[in-house]
Amino acid sequence: MAEIIELFKLQKGVNTMLDMRTIGEEKAQEVLQAYTSQDEPINPIAIAEKLGIKVINAEFTTDMISGALQVHPGDDSRVATIYVKHDDAPVRKRFTIAHELGHYFLHAESQTDFIDEQSVFFRNGQKNKEETEANDFAANLLMPRELVLKIWGMSGDVEFLSHYFGVSRTAMKYRLNNLGVSV
Ligand SMILES: [Zn+2]
Numbered sequence: 001m002a003e004i005i006e007l008f009k010l011q012k013g014v015n016t017m018l019d020m021r022t023i024g025e026e027k028a029q030e031v032l033q034a035y036t037s038q039d040e041p042i043n044p045i046a047i048a049e050k051l052g053i054k055v056i057n058a059e060f061t062t063d064m065i066s067g068a069l070q071v072h073p074g075d076d077s078r079v080a081t082i083y084v085k086h087d088d089a090p091v092r093k094r095f096t097i098a099h100e101l102g103h104y105f106l107h108a109e110s111q112t113d114f115i116d117e118q119s120v121f122f123r124n125g126q127k128n129k130e131e132t133e134a135n136d137f138a139a140n141l142l143m144p145r146e147l148v149l150k151i152w153g154m155s156g157d158v159e160f161l162s163h164y165f166g167v168s169r170t171a172m173k174y175r176l177n178n179l180g181v182s183v
Contacts, residue, residue: 053080056083058086067085067097095167
């Protein structure tokens, strides 16, 4: 019995290692391949522009909102606009835009308006599946697994990596932990 349990654990472990790419990671990798060159820190605004998506600095009616995506229906090219809180810090805006791109790629078939309050971006306690997926997409777009591990291998410094990838220190740390690097 003990042997069977051990074997089961081992196989489960192997499967987890082999291919447990989330839908967010899969889609982010596709987008990176299609819209960026290899090994460069990505610019989510440039990706949006290539897709014909306008990115607008906006003043929302409430400070609670960080970003929004509006997909204009009835258009073949799925024209869309991303609104981002005008006075958020640049790293914050990058994450917001990447998150809205996540909605665009993953959820815009069934929904046209996405409004994101700041609380949506907090990694814990996010119960809505679509928000979790958009955050996961954003993390994978801004901090692609292989590039993160490569740069981490060269530098080993969270501060350096957070600048390199243009994300907050917290987001960088969280991403590294997610990739099995304890920092
Ligand atoms: Zn969202």
